Amino acid sequence: MDTGFDLREHGGVDVFLRDCPTxxxxxxxxxxxxxxxxxxxxxxxxxxxxxxxxxxxxVTPKVLTQTLRALxxxxxxxxxxYPTVPPRVEYRLxxxxxxxxxxxxxxxxxxxxNVAVMQAAREEYDGRAARQLPGAAS
Amino acid sequence: MDTGFDLREHGGVDVFLRDCPTxxxxxxxxxxxxxxxxxxxxxxxxxxxxxxxxxxxxVTPKVLTQTLRALxxxxxxxxxxYPTVPPRVEYRLxxxxxxxxxxxxxxxxxxxxNVAVMQAAREEYDGRAARQLPGAAS
DNA sequence: CCGCATCCTATTGGATACTG
DNA sequence: CAGTATCCAATAGGATGCGG
Numbered sequence: 001m002d003t004g005f006d007l008r009e010h011g012g013v014d015v016f017l018r019d020c021p022t023x024x025x026x027x028x029x030x031x032x033x034x035x036x037x038x039x040x041x042x043x044x045x046x047x048x049x050x051x052x053x054x055x056x057x058x059v060t061p062k063v064l065t066q067t068l069r070a071l072x073x074x075x076x077x078x079x080x081x082y083p084t085v086p087p088r089v090e091y092r093l094x095x096x097x098x099x100x101x102x103x104x105x106x107x108x109x110x111x112x113x114n115v116a117v118m119q120a121a122r123e124e125y126d127g128r129a130a131r132q133l134p135g136a137a138s
Numbered sequence: 139m140d141t142g143f144d145l146r147e148h149g150g151v152d153v154f155l156r157d158c159p160t161x162x163x164x165x166x167x168x169x170x171x172x173x174x175x176x177x178x179x180x181x182x183x184x185x186x187x188x189x190x191x192x193x194x195x196x197v198t199p200k201v202l203t204q205t206l207r208a209l210x211x212x213x214x215x216x217x218x219x220y221p222t223v224p225p226r227v228e229y230r231l232x233x234x235x236x237x238x239x240x241x242x243x244x245x246x247x248x249x250x251x252n253v254a255v256m257q258a259a260r261e262e263y264d265g266r267a268a269r270q271l272p273g274a275a276s
Numbered sequence: 277c278c279g280c281a282t283c284c285t286a287t288t289g290g291a292t293a294c295t296g
Numbered sequence: 297c298a299g300t301a302t303c304c305a306a307t308a309g310g311a312t313g314c315g316g
Contacts, residue, residue, distance in 0.1 A: 021249075021250070021253040021257070022246050022249050022250055022253070023174075024256075025246075025249035025253070025256065026173055026174070026245075026246070026249070027170070029245070030168045030169070030170065030173070031308085031309095032165070032168065032308075032309070033309095035164055035168070036161075036164070048277085048278090049277075049278055049279075050277070050278080060309075060310055060311075061278080061279055061280085062279080062280080062281090062309080062310075062311090063308080063309055063310070064279090065278090065280080066308085066309090072263065073259065073260055073263040073264070074256050074259055074260060075255060075256050075258070075259025075260070075263075076256075081278095085277090086277045086278080087277055087278055087279095087316085088277075088278090089277085089278065089279090096252060096255060096256070099248060099252075100245070100248070103241070103244050103245045103248055104245070106241050106244070107163075107164075107167070107238070107241045107242070107245075108160050108163075108164070110237060110238070110241055111160050111163035112159070112160055114234060114237075115159040115160070115163070117213060117234060118162075118163065118212050118213050118214075118234070119159070120213070121211065121212055121213025122211055122212060122213070125210065125211040125213075126211070169288085169289095170288080170289070171289095186297085186298085187297075187298050187299075188297065188298075191298095196290095197289095197290095198289080198290055198292095199298075199299060199300085200289085200290080200291095200299085200300080200301090201288085201289055201290070202299095203298090203299065203300085204288090204289090219298095223297090224297045224298085225296085225297055225298060225299090226297075226298090227297080227298060227299085277316105278315100278316090279314105279315090279316095280313105280314085280315075280316100281312100281313085281314080281315095282313090282314100283310100283311085283312090284309105284310080284311080284312105285308105285309085285310080285311100286307100286308090286309080286310095287306105287307090287308080288305105288306085288307080288308085289304100289305085289306080289307095290303105290304080290305075290306090291302100291303085291304080291305095292302085292303090292304105293301085293303105294299105294300080294301075294302100295298100295299085295300070295301095296297105296298090296299090296300095
């Protein structure tokens, strides 16, 4: 179980070096749709491709597939094909995936609770920027 | 305080529509370095530009600036300039930012605890893929 | 129904050099 | 020290159409 990385060699738990394994995980969940998939499946209930596609409004099939494959590769998701006709494929988070989904859901819950605050911050920031760049027209 | 979005109009709390405000937040923290910045500053201690740059090994000044500005815009970070010479600029998470940082840190902690499992999953997945695409050479 | 193949664009991120 | 400016590369993401 050697991961080829020892935090102690690099001076502490909070150093973010180029080859830190945490980065690999972060890079995966940083995908545009990944966290949404994780939250959608966080409760452990399996879901079919089309259903996921509907819940993630705007995702194209290609990108959804890529996202699902990446999660499968990481061991967070299982893909089960039922050889029926028409074909039926179910996606379900593993135990590990559910843990991740739960953590991500905390973030989405938190952000929903603070949407208004952040929108206000954004507007104030943009307003300040606009005043400092007095622009040409009207 | 109207955000222009009412979840009830769209059929539930767990629908991820194109204009869902949660998406905006997710898009911000999904940046390649954003979560690392959030964790680095999660304890509330301010940090200077160069110090951050050292901790996020590999980040270029341009990208770090972009990341910091995005967080500032969202109201998660404050940028304080001390008009000394040489110049001194401190970055510090707001209360909101610290909350976010705490949540992200749970994810990084979790991923560090499960690095080995995920690496194993990755290798098994890749191995299976290699066996199914029997490749040309040797 | 699931999702791959192809092609294409846009955005992100990086390298390098330079400035207040 | 703390960035900005410029240019460039990578890749993520999207549109469309077909195949099992």
